[in-house]
Amino acid sequence: MKTMRSYSLRALLCSVTVFALLCALAVSMYRNYSDQAELDVLRAEVGSLNVDDPQMVHVRYVATKDKYSWKWRLYVPKNTHVEAGVELDSKYREDGEPKGGISRIVSSAPNGVVISVSVSPTIDDVSTVTLRLGDEILGTYGTNLDPIEWLPLDGNRYIAAEASTQQSVRGVPIRLLTRKIPGSWKGGGHPMAGKDMGLVVWIVPRKER
Incomplete structure (x- = not known):
């Protein structure tokens, strides 16, 4: 019975950890997406140039x-x-x-x-x-x-x-x-x-x- 309880606690702890990691990853991806969108807007406003070929x-x-x-x-x-x-x-x-x-x-x-x-x-x-x-x-x-x-x-x-x-x-x-x-x-x-x-x-x- 103790082994089953111990296993259940470990499984619950792993599940909570994985869920927390997924939430953190989702928040990070959302922030990166928002930051990139804001950066794209700022680049458009100032006319930021991406120089692919410095000879052109x-x-x-x-x-x-x-x-x-x-x-x-x-x-x-x-x-x-x-x-x-x-x-x-x-x-x-x-x-x-x-x-x-x-x-x-x-x-x-x-x-x-x-x-x-x-x-x-x-x-x-x-x-x-x-x-x-x-x-x-x-x-x-x-x-x-x-x-x-x-x-x-x-x-x-x-x-x-x-x-x-x-x-x-x-x-x-x-x-x-x-x-x-x-x-x-x-x-x-x-x-x-x-x-x-x-x-x-x-x-x-x-x-x-």
């Missing part, structure tokens, strides 16, 4: 709370620079380099750099598109279209690296942002009157000279 340009979209502003974090390897630009004439070709618009050179940035574009409200019948490198203004572009009329909207836009890091080799352009269906410049007497005014933000990696 890497791009990651940075979420903003302003629907008239977009940002990307770039890793630009040594001996490489990117040409960054904005177009409002929707002349971007599916293949090959963008044409027209404004553009500036961004030097190598192995530690990462932020490129952003924002659209101002219409003031005196003009809305301004501004391209920035960090806090530095790379260029501005004006249009008489109301931003809401050509703003990239769901189903009518493309945003690069919105879901994951995007890579590119030298000479291969990346469309950071496009409005697929352009609006038209309003009013007569202007060279752009009646012409399509789609928004395109792009970069092209190049070898530094």
Whole structure:
């Protein structure tokens, strides 16, 4: 009888121990999952880059709370620079380099750099598109279209690296942002009157000279 009781106590103790271990494991897994989910959110907010190949340009979209502003974090390897630009004439070709618009050179940035574009409200019948490198203004572009009329909207836009890091080799352009269906410049007497005014933000990696 004593042996049976002793066996039952040992079995109960083992069962309780195993149950406690399983509970601890479940709590640990839940905390790890929650921490990872929070880390993923933070990475998306700051545009954290996973650099798989240090010889390639890497791009990651940075979420903003302003629907008239977009940002990307770039890793630009040594001996490489990117040409960054904005177009409002929707002349971007599916293949090959963008044409027209404004553009500036961004030097190598192995530690990462932020490129952003924002659209101002219409003031005196003009809305301004501004391209920035960090806090530095790379260029501005004006249009008489109301931003809401050509703003990239769901189903009518493309945003690069919105879901994951995007890579590119030298000479291969990346469309950071496009409005697929352009609006038209309003009013007569202007060279752009009646012409399509789609928004395109792009970069092209190049070898530094």
